[in-house]
Amino acid sequence: MRIDWSHVSKIYEPQESIRGYYQKRTRHMGLLDFSASVRRGITVILGPEGSGKTTLLRLTGTLMVPDDGRITFQDSNGEGYVWSKGSVITSGISSLGDLKEKIGYIPHTKKLDHDITVELSLLHLAQLRRVPNPKKRSAEMITKWGLGAYRRTPLHELSGGSLKRYLLAQSLIVSPKIWILDEPTKGMDELGKRLLWQELIDQPADRITLIATTDDMELAECADDLMLLESGSCRRLGRKKWLTASVPEGTVSAWYKAMQAFSKLRSSQR
Numbered sequence: 001m002r003i004d005w006s007h008v009s010k011i012y013e014p015q016e017s018i019r020g021y022y023q024k025r026t027r028h029m030g031l032l033d034f035s036a037s038v039r040r041g042i043t044v045i046l047g048p049e050g051s052g053k054t055t056l057l058r059l060t061g062t063l064m065v066p067d068d069g070r071i072t073f074q075d076s077n078g079e080g081y082v083w084s085k086g087s088v089i090t091s092g093i094s095s096l097g098d099l100k101e102k103i104g105y106i107p108h109t110k111k112l113d114h115d116i117t118v119e120l121s122l123l124h125l126a127q128l129r130r131v132p133n134p135k136k137r138s139a140e141m142i143t144k145w146g147l148g149a150y151r152r153t154p155l156h157e158l159s160g161g162s163l164k165r166y167l168l169a170q171s172l173i174v175s176p177k178i179w180i181l182d183e184p185t186k187g188m189d190e191l192g193k194r195l196l197w198q199e200l201i202d203q204p205a206d207r208i209t210l211i212a213t214t215d216d217m218e219l220a221e222c223a224d225d226l227m228l229l230e231s232g233s234c235r236r237l238g239r240k241k242w243l244t245a246s247v248p249e250g251t252v253s254a255w256y257k258a259m260q261a262f263s264k265l266r267s268s269q270r
């Protein structure tokens with residue numbers, strides 16, 4: 001599996017404002033002429049607040065359409081799918097539904113707005129995704145993600161650690177080819193962190209995992225590749241081992257600090 005972003009831009013128009021926050025009739029840039037490629041493995045996306053991480057993940061998860069440019073998904077067997085405005089060009093993967101079935105997505109959210117219980121929701125999801133033996137699969141996910149005590153809890157009552165573990169379980173109900181995690185450790189408990197680490201260590205060789213984080217440098221250490229976003233564009237993308245070799249400490253945290261210092265210097269000289 002491979003993902004190519006080619007000149008992708010996303011502008012938020014004023015009518016898309018949420019909670020009346022963006023009241024001024026200004027447009028907000030989410031991504032600007034973003035181009036990059038990732039292959040299988042774990043790519044951690046770093047960047048300050050507002051740099052475009054969530055926008056990139058939502059576009060890649062096909063939850064939003066780019067205003068310009070295209071995102072190409074290429075399977076190892078040659079099947080491909082192009083996600084772009086207006087025309088959605090396909091070859092091999094026959095529909096957007098087929099592509100969506102290959103994607104597991106964990107949004108950056110603090111609450112879910114559904115009355116359905118954890119158990120039923122996972123069962124329905126497994127049925128919807130045509131998982132063989134859905135009852136067994138949903139029970140497995142409940143055990144695996146430590147949700148036994150929340151089996152009959154409605155989704156809107158989940159918060160913090162249990163919510164994060166439920167989101168992990170639902171995103172993996174079908175083993176996804178593309179696993180997208182937006183700030184997964186924010187509000188996560190120790191159990192969730194341990195289980196997430198294990199899942200990342202054991203992840204199938206052909207999976208692409210994209211993880212966005214603003215400040216969890218411990219999580220960022222699990223990356224094969226690092227991507228640095230700044231003002232909606234890709235500043236750096238490369239193997240973690242090569243990028244971190246450029247700082248004496250050899251850690252993601254030290255590399256990220258050095259990159260932030262460079263951008264401060266650059267903007268002060270403008």
Ligand SMILES: Nc1ncnc2c1ncn2[C@@H]1O[C@H](COP(=O)(O)OP(=O)(O)OP(=O)(O)O)[C@@H](O)[C@H]1O
Binds near residue numbers: 018029050054
């Ligand atoms: N629904 C929206 N309406 C208007 N502007 C938005 C909307 N969502 C994001 N933006 C703007 O797009 C830019 C990128 O936001 P985005 O959430 O993608 O960044 P981020 O790096 O994920 O930030 P954070 O870490 O705060 O979530 C920001 O300037 C933000 O204000």
